[in-house]
Amino acid sequence: MPVSTAALVRTPEFPVAEPRREPLSPHLARLEAEAVFILREVVAEFRNPVMLYSIGKDSAVMLHLARKAFFPGPVPFPLLHVDTTWKFREMIAFRDRTAAELGLKLLVHVNPDGEALGIDPFRSGSAVHTQVMKTEGLKQALDKWGFDAAFGGARRDEEKSRAKERIFSHRTSSHAWEPRNQRPELWHLFNTRIAKGESMRVFPLSNWTELDVWQYIQAEAIAVVPLYFAAPRPVVERDGALIMVDDDRMPLMSGERPQLRQVRFRTLGCYPLTGAVPSDATTVEDIVRELTLSRSSERQGRVIDNDDQASMERKKREGYF
């Protein structure tokens, strides 16, 4: 990855919520217990599970829950990050620091074919970039290490097609998701049986909402990437989205000049595909307050979702998370 020479503004040390003094709200306690149950069930029933770690807030919560589920034992599976080489630099720094501080095994995979072809989100387009670097990269990584179960931080409230996703989502040996052939999920009796070569994607945060995630981060004082908090950042406006100029690989169009604006990110992905929102929320408390007043959904900043209607569902069938 080329080293950036762009003059960029550093984000201040990220704030952490005060540790909670009171027990969790009954609602969050129930969500937490459900997620812990799911994490334990996978470790008990699968041979080689892995946690897909995307470095975002949902991953941070999921990782925190994993530490709780197996305490006092260690987290009994590695983290896997499918790197597209276009993540925000602060994300990569946070990823490496988190793994080191918590003593976790971190696996990083970059699609070598995509790298050789020089796929990038600007010239190849967001659809091709996502397909090659994320979807294909993920499949390669799962095959490479032979994982039979992979935790993901997806939530049902994110998007319409995800509302129907199972907590234990069966994938064929080619990693495909078949919306018409899903297993019914009754009680908490998860059917974990798979044939050779097949795998399971497991979503412990299925029943969490974006607000739940932030309230939990606040209550548990969980560290997240500083990009979630508002700070002056160099951005350009493209197709209505505020794109942060994170390094000098980003080609500027004629007349385009990065402007410093007080922004934050509601979701994190590849920086050229992730729009910032103007915000003054500099603490977790601010974010929770902002969210309770918010009038737009978090995936709004995702450029890939707007590709066309029902695009998320199609990506999922192809093996995207």
Add this chain to the structure above:
Amino acid sequence: MNALTPTKAAAAETPHGLLRFLTCGSVDDGKSTLIGRLLYDTKAILEDQMTALEKDSRRHGTTGEAVDLALLVDGLEAEREQGITIDVAYRFFATPRRSFIVADTPGHEQYTRNMATGASNSDLAVLLVDARKGLLTQTRRHAVIASLLGIRHVVLAVNKIDLVGFDEATFRAIVADFEAFAEPLGFRTIEAIPLSARFGDNVTEPSASMPWHDGPTLLGHLERVEVEADRTVQPFRMPVQLGNRPNLDFRGFSGTVASGRVAVGEEVVIASSGHTSRVARIVTFDGDRAEAAAGDAVTIVLADEVDAPRGEVLAAPKARPAHTTRFRARLVWMAAEPLKPGRGFLLKTGARTVPATVSQLAAALDVETYADRAADELPLNGIGLVEVETGAPVSLDPYADNRETGAFILIDRFANTTVAAGMVTETLGGGNVYRHGFDVDRASRAGLKHQRPVLLWFTGLPGSGKSTIANLVERRLAAIGRHTMLIDGDALRIGLNTDLGFDAASRAENIRRAGEVASLMLEAGLVVLCAFVSPFRADRERLRERIGADFVEVFVDTPVEICAERDPKGLYARAKAGGIKDFTGIGQDYEAPLAADLVLHAGEGSPEQLAGQVLTFVEPLIAGDRPTSEDSAAL
């Protein structure tokens, strides 16, 4: 957290509790519109979603220029095209009083399984009825499924009331109809609300068009209805999900408390072994706790060195679950191929998965009349009353007493699909007889004899030489000082099994009893040799599952011509003459083992040589390490 932590029961009274409910109704009753309305009115729909909705409404909508709220929740491409919901979808919204998770379940007949899925995790059901159509078969079916799955609170939402001119008499007639039908279903509350999802009447705001309705709005009722059956006052149960043993100094049992509560210092029993111990610690990431209650995910450390592997249930010693291999249950059948009695599955309950057979189909439920009728098979979406036998004992409660420990699923062993949802109605066969944890156990008995107990199961056609070879093997084992016992099929039929015939069911029972007797002898520490025709693969597989790692299947593979020629008891001659019905090899098939531990070919040697092959195989096993309890528990 400490003992002063408010209990979950108390917490349910506080504003920020959670209600999980499901919506069900027939196609076009307006479910999706109603959920869209709830999301819209509680501001769970955000600006950009609204923009997408307006765009979608123009493309796919059925409401003309107005925004079609149903499109908010119809997610998958196929159902957008068909205009029907084809799966369970989960929606989330919150008010200052409560958070809600809605399971949106389909009305289409072939998707009843999804309704059961949604109901299994819900505490309340909103049943939609189209005011113009009244109760339909589907409405009745959904009410019955909701009831069977343990839902005790129902809202009868009489929708599209605007299309009948907000007519009170129409509403009253539907309510009276429903109340009559629902009488035997055991609902604790039925709240009937006339509403219009499309225009919002009585959904979140009282309707000016229906001054005659003096009840709550739908949202008002959902915010206030008290549904938490207090799981914390039921007897304590915690299925062990996994052992937590990071080092030699810590040995905990992780799981989620299914019901009741438990405190440090209290006595608990391990349901299968009957061993009791005291709770030494309740460990969590946030520090040790003094107690844990239903719904809490914890790790329990016991005071004694007792084993409780995954699948065990920790329970209150004075109110234990039944521990049994036989029970009756309600079954919702979810596979396209009908259920026929006798089929084998995997059964999952709590953290335990065991082989199981639906041994009997007692009746199928007619949902229209709520009456049970005799049936030979259970079709897709059929609701049956069945008897189940498991390959190993499981700890269970009736579903009516405990929704966690009384529920199970059946899994197809080959396709790995979930084919049925089951609810225990009654445990059988000593369900109320509990094993006592005795101090002298199999391991110590076997240890005295310096041998590992093994079951040698000889199977093959009548006259194949099973008994002859088994006899030679036992003589040799006795000669080298092994403690043995030979059980011969014919001998057992003269005594213990004198009441059994030779049809398939009797043969299965014959083998089951033989296996139980052999199992007792293994407990006594003996090397057991059994010589049984045992023609059915399923019967022998059940044995293998029952006995576990100590089961050695020896297939005496002698061609039927040779057996008939030997005919030591003159049976082949009689069978050919028609004197014996169901004779294996002539009237009844013999299903050869697919993966026997040892195959003996009659043509390849004398009985002495064949016995020698058995001894070569089995002597190292018997001489092996002292058996452990884990060996006997292994499936």
